[in-house]
Amino acid sequence: MPDRKTSWIVAILLLALGLFFVLVLYGAYRLMRPGKTEITQKSVLEVDLGGEIAELPSPSSLARLLDKDAVSMVDMERAFRAAAKDPQITSLFLSIHSLGMPWAQVEELRDFLKEFKKSNKKVITHLQLDMAEEKEMYLASLADEIYLNPDAGLLINGLAAEVEFYKRTMDKLKVEPQFLQFKEFKSAESFTREKMTPEYRSMLESILSDIQGRFVQTVAQERRIEPERLQELIKTGMATASMALKERLVTALGYEDEIQTKLLPEKSKEYRSVSVAKYLKAVRDRSGKKAKHRVALIGGLGPITSGAGDDVWGNIMGGETMAARLREIRKAKEVKGVLFRVNSPGGSAVGSDKVWREVRLLEREGKPVVVSMSGVAGSGGYYIAMGARKIVAQPSTITGSIGVIFGKFNVRGLYEHWLGITTDEIKLADNANIFSPLHSLSEEQKAQIRSWMEDIYHTFVKKAAEGRGMRFEELEAKAHGRIYTGSQAKNLKLIDEVGGLNTALALLKKELKIADSEEVELVLYPKPKSVWQSLAEGDFFGSSFPRVSVESLRQTVRSMETPAPWLLAPAVEIR
Numbered sequence: 001m002p003d004r005k006t007s008w009i010v011a012i013l014l015l016a017l018g019l020f021f022v023l024v025l026y027g028a029y030r031l032m033r034p035g036k037t038e039i040t041q042k043s044v045l046e047v048d049l050g051g052e053i054a055e056l057p058s059p060s061s062l063a064r065l066l067d068k069d070a071v072s073m074v075d076m077e078r079a080f081r082a083a084a085k086d087p088q089i090t091s092l093f094l095s096i097h098s099l100g101m102p103w104a105q106v107e108e109l110r111d112f113l114k115e116f117k118k119s120n121k122k123v124i125t126h127l128q129l130d131m132a133e134e135k136e137m138y139l140a141s142l143a144d145e146i147y148l149n150p151d152a153g154l155l156i157n158g159l160a161a162e163v164e165f166y167k168r169t170m171d172k173l174k175v176e177p178q179f180l181q182f183k184e185f186k187s188a189e190s191f192t193r194e195k196m197t198p199e200y201r202s203m204l205e206s207i208l209s210d211i212q213g214r215f216v217q218t219v220a221q222e223r224r225i226e227p228e229r230l231q232e233l234i235k236t237g238m239a240t241a242s243m244a245l246k247e248r249l250v251t252a253l254g255y256e257d258e259i260q261t262k263l264l265p266e267k268s269k270e271y272r273s274v275s276v277a278k279y280l281k282a283v284r285d286r287s288g289k290k291a292k293h294r295v296a297l298i299g300g301l302g303p304i305t306s307g308a309g310d311d312v313w314g315n316i317m318g319g320e321t322m323a324a325r326l327r328e329i330r331k332a333k334e335v336k337g338v339l340f341r342v343n344s345p346g347g348s349a350v351g352s353d354k355v356w357r358e359v360r361l362l363e364r365e366g367k368p369v370v371v372s373m374s375g376v377a378g379s380g381g382y383y384i385a386m387g388a389r390k391i392v393a394q395p396s397t398i399t400g401s402i403g404v405i406f407g408k409f410n411v412r413g414l415y416e417h418w419l420g421i422t423t424d425e426i427k428l429a430d431n432a433n434i435f436s437p438l439h440s441l442s443e444e445q446k447a448q449i450r451s452w453m454e455d456i457y458h459t460f461v462k463k464a465a466e467g468r469g470m471r472f473e474e475l476e477a478k479a480h481g482r483i484y485t486g487s488q489a490k491n492l493k494l495i496d497e498v499g500g501l502n503t504a505l506a507l508l509k510k511e512l513k514i515a516d517s518e519e520v521e522l523v524l525y526p527k528p529k530s531v532w533q534s535l536a537e538g539d540f541f542g543s544s545f546p547r548v549s550v551e552s553l554r555q556t557v558r559s560m561e562t563p564a565p566w567l568l569a570p571a572v573e574i575r
């Protein structure tokens with residue numbers, strides 16, 4: 001009897017605890033949920049940019065609850081387009097902080113601003129940082145007026161790319177890296193070299209020259225400066241606020257309150273503004289009937305694995321997960337086409353191939369797929385895109401890297417020299433320990449792996465050639481693991497158009513024979529869940545949070561030891 005009574009008490013306590021947790025979540029949801037927003041008086045749309053911006057709205061109710069003011073690239077486009085037509089929005093005030101986003105995203109935001117300016121509404125920018133660099137200046141250059149704090153400066157000193165090398169670290173740790181690359185541009189061999197190969201160096205110089213040339217041409221044109229003079233300023237590097245004003249890189253030196261005074265509507269003494277997040281809520285509140293045509297909007301974001309992806313934060317693209325979502329879109333009768341946003345350096349060859357296959361099946365089903373590439377779509381990121389009807393990239397999108405790499409580490413020296421760990425083994429065949437982290441590859445084993453990689457490379461090139469309508473030999477000459485900017489890729493016919501989401505959507509409408517004037521509804525996949533759906537499905541009680549255990553760590557180690565060729569673009573920091 002006491003045991004039964006104790007069980008009842010425990011059950012009641014657990015039930016009460018669960019109910020309390022639900023009530024706390026509901027209270028937080030009620031407090032954080034914005035009320036109805038209306039823009040009834042003349043207002044300025046305030047856009048605060050800094051750091052990174054997510055590509056798509058999060059489908060996770062937990063993520064949305066934790067950051068209710070989060071705004072994605074898709075949200076930005078919607079807000080700018082609506083504000084351009086809205087008689088209650090008089091102008092746009094753009095506050096720029098340090099931009100941690102890739103060049104391609106900066107270009108896309110600039111495209112949004114350019115469309116907004118067609119409404120003849122003023123755009124005023126305030127560079128709100130101690131030292132504005134090329135990205136911030138490039139974005140600001142489109143504004144009617146650029147303000148800079150009197151104590152700030154500009155660091156327009158040209159672009160640089162940095163690549164880290166770990167050979168000496170590996171030597172000190174007594175770790176032997178064994179990497180096999182397929183074609184000369186595929187990798188800088190960061191673990192086995194101390195500096196770039198000549199081929200890799202020439203590739204990066206080409207990319208930097210392309211981006212910097214576009215920066216000089218664009219900023220010189222917008223600020224009415226001779227390109228030669230801007231080149232001279234780049235050689236100087238730093239410019240004080242007064243020098244930036246003198247050289248017409250900025251319009252004025254001043255403060256936020258002065259800008260607000262300048263943006264006051266006629267016959268008004270009160271500055272009224274609305275943030276992008278609140279404005280989007282107002283637009284949704286007053287939106288009318290849904291569009292007749294529906295297309296799916298899905299993101300291929302982050303490194304690619306062969307299995308499941310990250311459903312909550314969306315920073316890992318699982319091949320199985322992505323393939324299942326594309327399959328769901330293929331079976332959805334109301335969805336006519338797919339806008340596929342890609343921002344990925346690649347990863348698993350198998351995972352990439354799973355996604356490629358589903359893209360081809362969508363095309364066979366008569367549902368055209370148009371890819372919009374963002375910051376990077378290299379190697380596996382390009383693989384998943386190359387089966388689409390059309391591919392669009394920004395001028396500075398890092399793309400291509402059609403090649404294969406394989407690597408493993410021999411950590412026996414680390415174990416024995418530093419950790420004092422010794423090992424012994426039994427093997428029943430010569431190659432039983434081919435992928436062991438305690439042995440180096442023999443020449444015969446390397447030959448086997450190279451043969452495997454060659455098959456994958458040829459498959460990659462063959463599928464890319466089919467997707468781009470080229471002969472194998474023609475496309476293979478452009479492969480070799482080399483990365484390109486979007487503008488270079490366009491010239492090589494690796495993509496169809498230079499542009500962003502708007503360009504991709506226009507191409508998709510054209511493929512679906514939808515008039516430019518007609519609206520289409522973008523249906524986000526995976527479909528966002530409400531807080532109550534997440535509660536009902538248990539997302540807040542464990543499945544949405546990463547579970548760390550000894551077994552999960554063992555599985556992670558096992559997955560790292562599992563042999564796999566990788567379609568990865570090299571990691572390059574351009575600043």
